[in-house]
Amino acid sequence: MTLRMVAGRPIAEDAEDLRHWLSSLTGCPSVTRAVLATCEEPVHDEPLTWFYVEADAQAGVARRRCLGCGRTRHLLDSEEHWTAPHMWQCPGCGQSIAEVAVGLHEADDRVEWVVVAARCVECGMISGLTDVLVDRLPLDEVLSRI
Template identity: 40%
Template sequence: MAINIEGEWWKGDSAADIADYLEELAPGGYPIHTARPSRCLDCSSAVFSIELDAGGVCARRICSACGRHAFLLDSEDYWMADDDGSGPEKISCPCGSDRFECTIGFSFREGDEEIRWVSIGVRCVEDGILGCCSDWQIRHGPGSRYLLDLV
């Protein structure tokens, strides 16, 4: 497991590199305290296409193996419809692929261990390019730790 930082894009050898990438990136300016890989509940696949809502701060995944749709974290509660009817935006890698491994990074508030910030890290399965397709602040709590189980 090693991240290659040479060239235009950071690349990882495996899905485990996503957590290291998020730790280095510190989206939102907060450290990543824990990261959890995403798996399909139906078939256990770890490869997905990812869609973002109109606001770009909610995400859902579509399993590349079985086609199951699942919202990531609390995205279903806040999903924003687009005004022009074009539908959600599917993310794509600079190489053109839309197949990614996905890991969610969590930053906790100091002192109470409630979740402060979440980050959706991805790794393209075609060329290994790493990225963070979305991140957002968690404003509710206490009780935000249930999100750890919704990756």
């Protein structure tokens, strides 16, 4: 793992570093699993990992739009209480394309907490996007809705 800090913000070399960063968060429920968000629409030869993201940390909602096919996916039940936040922009370089990873806190095979972070594909800066308490959902269900 090769995290550097620039002006107090972590910089990740690649998506793997983003997952490591989520797994090492402190001051919150422990992240027991960190998953890179992908778009696996049949139009893609292989899963894509570049997205535009919108997230509201206060409301605990997020969604991402695949750069390749334009398909939008909401995090969990975000669509039901969507607050129309601004599109994420990298605080380091200002552009808006990100890799997205989701950290999960699991207990007894149930997911209790979800945290979402983005990595700027241009400069590598990591941004925390939002986190959501989850009502002990099965892992498979959560993985299908991130």
